[in-house]
Amino acid sequence: MPEATSARSDGTRIEFELQLYYWMKLVRAFEERVSRLHRQNKIVGGVYSGAGQEALVTGVCATLREGDFISPLHRDLGVFLVRGVDPGRLMAQLMGKETGLSRGKDSFLHAGDLEHGIFGATSMLGSTLPVAVGAALKFQIKKEDNVAVAFFGEGASSRGDVHEAMNFAGVRKLPVLFVCENNRYAYSTPLEKQMAIEDVADRAPAYGFKGYVCSGNDLLAVLEVAERVVARVRGGEGPALIECKTYRYHGHSEHDAALYRDKDELIQWESRDPIPRFEFYLEKKGQDVRRIREEIDERVRKIVQDSVDYAEQSPLPAPDEAMDDLYATPIPNGTGNRGG
Amino acid sequence: MPEATSARSDGTRIEFELQLYYWMKLVRAFEERVSRLHRQNKIVGGVYSGAGQEALVTGVCATLREGDFISPLHRDLGVFLVRGVDPGRLMAQLMGKETGLSRGKDSFLHAGDLEHGIFGATSMLGSTLPVAVGAALKFQIKKEDNVAVAFFGEGASSRGDVHEAMNFAGVRKLPVLFVCENNRYAYSTPLEKQMAIEDVADRAPAYGFKGYVCSGNDLLAVLEVAERVVARVRGGEGPALIECKTYRYHGHSEHDAALYRDKDELIQWESRDPIPRFEFYLEKKGQDVRRIREEIDERVRKIVQDSVDYAEQSPLPAPDEAMDDLYATPIPNGTGNRGG
Amino acid sequence: MELTYLKSINQALHEEMRRDENVFILGEDVAELGGAFKATEGLLEAFGEARVIDTPISEALIVGAGVGAAVLGMRPVLEMQFGDFIACAFDQIVNMAATLRYRHGGKAACPLVIRAPSGAGIHGAIFHSQNPEAWFTRVPGLKVVAPATAYDAKGLLKSAIRDDDPVIYFEHKRLYRSIKEDLPEGDFTVPIGVAELRRAGDDLSLITYGGTMHQSLDAARIVEKEDGLSVEVLDLRTLLPLDREAIMATVRKTGKALIVHEDRLTGGIGGEIAAIIGDNCFEYLDGPVRRVGMLDTHNAFSAPMEEYILPNTNKIVDAIRSLAAY
Amino acid sequence: MELTYLKSINQALHEEMRRDENVFILGEDVAELGGAFKATEGLLEAFGEARVIDTPISEALIVGAGVGAAVLGMRPVLEMQFGDFIACAFDQIVNMAATLRYRHGGKAACPLVIRAPSGAGIHGAIFHSQNPEAWFTRVPGLKVVAPATAYDAKGLLKSAIRDDDPVIYFEHKRLYRSIKEDLPEGDFTVPIGVAELRRAGDDLSLITYGGTMHQSLDAARIVEKEDGLSVEVLDLRTLLPLDREAIMATVRKTGKALIVHEDRLTGGIGGEIAAIIGDNCFEYLDGPVRRVGMLDTHNAFSAPMEEYILPNTNKIVDAIRSLAAY
């Protein structure tokens, strides 16, 4: 699967757009399979579906390069796929298999793949923003023209770490892009109980940089602003914040029936689904969407099925691997209680 | 010494203004004596002079009532005096005496006097803002028309706790006033290395409330904005932020020669000293300032000297008092290591 | 009637909020949702949104605001959605709350409770399985409790709410629905600082709390049946202050001590307990003081690893046998 | 030539920054001011503002940014202006940094150093005197060192900077200017995880580190002169991982163990050490394992109280005598 960057350079615009469409479809299909696997108890622990938020993840990642640093949030399965992480290894990660990104050490998306520039978050929301700022600091110190991108939810925006990160990024004019996925809820807590302002983007000026708002369900809108803003950040104009208004179709996690939302709201947002919307655009552009869809559905179905097969056939970690990967520089005598 | 509130109600305007003048003089005289006592090694540990910042402390506190909650910052000796804390007990606090506010438990201003509505801060800057917000939450829950006032430095504004506090205050429309003492430096770190904006007050809109900027060295200006804003906060209109531009004459602490500042800057700010400025105003109002100054100097000299005498004659705490005041509800068997 | 551990927590909150109007709830998703685990279910309906308050994702604010309300006479019950997130409020707990009375020269109090759902064994992985208690049991000014039964869950929560000091209340997630108990009608409390002897025995003292208490009892039954060993089981219930008298009494009686906790072995409170025993019971000891705890690693997600690192009944049985045979 | 403990830290920073251009400094007032204690003095002039960076007052940012730079191959040396403020960065240390390699399945490293000026005895009061080490010695993935001599201060800081894991480096404020030493010319390091025997003896093993190491040596000399007691003094130097071999070796040799630290007794690392000894040296012990530590309270400000709660040479002498007489 080609990376965004390569797709940009050697492809024509339409090829690129078809690639974007493919990614959204792949992510959606992968998400839905993951939810099903959770119902089937093949994926245990917390599962956080990003279904409905594919456009913003795809649009932002499509503007990035190799060498850029990304910290996704807990729903950003799409980041992994669009950045070219092998779907099989990703599925293995979710199933806690030896072949997963964390080798079974942590669950769901608490795992990174630095080869693809993806940093593995902790559960503590907002805590990754200082880390992304540190990556940007490295780029600045070393005069590299990479950017760091930190995805965060509007809920995470309430954490103190987010403030400290944005403030320092502003002071040092660091090459970091903050992307807020505003899906209107933090678990059960609606926007109005989280902040007394309309747009998280309005926080940016308080740190001396610009904030942008866009429809996170409109791939073209996301792409337009992301290309513009990423270029600026990469060009040394300092940090920026893009807020993408979006919505999660599922509950906070697959355990959550989301009774705190009303049906109409969900329906309204489903009517803004990024995929049909983009198909409509491709049609306008004279593409034979029906054919393309069928072809891509088939391709995607196979990739997802292969990833499940790969993950299911992958071994679980050996029990005592729990003691590995603690230290890069081994310690004399080990620690106290190592079992075995 | 009458409290601001009483002074407000039963005094005429001019009596009130003379009271304010008296407070500034008292605070300044107390500050300078404290610095001298530190040089004489009669006050050990960190000493943080607020000389130069008397006007804003006096102006803000003068608008408050009994029952209001105040968390001062580490230089706000004035808060204690204007709120009517006995100068002797305050001096005893700085000397670590038994009769001090913390009974020798903590140094300098890390001690409160809740009888006068003053909360004792920890050293961790910014950490008191969530506490002030909690006090305001109590006022809201109990439908009391008190306000909480949190003083903080522009340096402390970079702490995550400040963000979490302001955001929640905005969401709940809590009766809390945030007062930023912007004296341009956090220890050696100048404004431009702390934030990429001009005014800390510009943070307020990011939390859904209003921010005001005033000259913190102009008592009348502070008073004007504070009276207006405190009335609104008390009236249930939600939180507000007042930023007072000011300057500390001394180093960060008495140990700090402040070589990171240039002389001209200091001279400029000394020329904005709040006391002569207010004397000039009183003159314009036809007051015999010369007479008043002499009389107040004498009064203040005596109060400060008495406070020193009281503190010096006060006993040090008994060694084993270090084990007191840990718990309000005594614990069975005590803890492990209680000495004695 | 029969109540689960979780329901008994919920019931304690209902009863205390009814008893004292200064008690209120502050946390994430505690109001309409009733908490991620439903511990605060029904409180919003019963007491209204002035006393059951959802916050943004701001753990430091939750604790700090609790302190501000507490010094003014309120009794906030603060929820960490998962105990793991308590690290985000660390300064507010160990510096702001723990030293409050001290730095006010005894002229202030900080009556708040922090509820922290903790513990492993539910595939929670690194950040939803932690046992943070030992970070706090070294901080004077705090009190720390960790109930293992539904009765204690209710009684200790009531004591914590009525206590005038900051109390951290660790509730074990694995126990929420896995244990049930008939609770007496009406109001009762369990005193803070007092351990409970769950089982009398002569051969060995097993000292434990929280998540491993039931595994310890099971292990004691097994070795009694299979080896004829008589094991005394002490449930600490409170971790700060420790019930030193009870610890010393049981060890002096049996002469052998095995300390069991789900927290990591190195740096867990078992070390402090072993030190107390080694210093105060030296002449009574017929064998080394042994500990069973989680291996010194993080809470790995994948089942085989999670199983491998956590204490369980078999590991406790083995430890009892080897110590008894000493 | 003779270097103070403080100067040796400063020199190590100069040398490591010269040796490796990936090393950089991040903290409050570290650049123009050269740090509140002057530990980073001259670095700005020598290496420029791209590598010696003042931050706003944002401890969580300092550590978090260090992590971000470290995973990309930099070697940040982060300063907490006072060790006490490390509580404000707690989550970034114990969750973000400590689990980083683990949750990346071993395919990432986090080579950073956190310098934390800690310790009491300078009228620093509650928030400028703390000894936070035991909050971290229970967290796998971290390493924790606490040098007691100028030589170790330099050698351990170099090892910490070259180490590929997050290392918390506790430097004792009271030692900054109070101890001097002739250091060898040129580059040298002190290995992490290896304790140092400061004094050989037969009657009793005194196990200590950091601030109380010199008091312990003084006490050992006093009891030798006045009581003819031969005390062996082990300086741990590294607190995570503990040098278990060295601890067991000295206790097995002398049969008596006294653990001394300035940190609070309850919950200090002494408990863990006593537990290791009690478990592994039971048959060698001729007396109870004893501990000397700060009393279980906060760092009171006023001189009589500060004096009362802290360990000192006399208290150590008394403890040695009573244990020796056992």
Ligand SMILES: Cc1ncc(C[n+]2csc(CCOP(=O)(O)OP(=O)(O)O)c2C)c(N)n1
């Ligand atoms: C510091 C912290 N507190 C609480 C939680 C529990 N939690 C997990 S996800 C979540 C809601 C997150 O909302 P948001 O940031 O908007 O992201 P979304 O789930 O809506 O995509 C909460 C409260 C957490 N993970 N971290």
Ligand SMILES: Cc1ncc(C[n+]2csc(CCOP(=O)(O)OP(=O)(O)O)c2C)c(N)n1
């Ligand atoms: C969390 C925290 N970090 C660092 C410090 C050390 N420190 C004490 S005062 C100070 C500067 C404070 O600046 P500001 O908030 O502007 O107040 P000012 O001293 O200028 O009045 C610093 C860095 C601290 N007290 N707390």
Ligand SMILES: [Mg+2]
């Ligand atoms: Mg959200």
Ligand SMILES: [Mg+2]
């Ligand atoms: Mg300042």
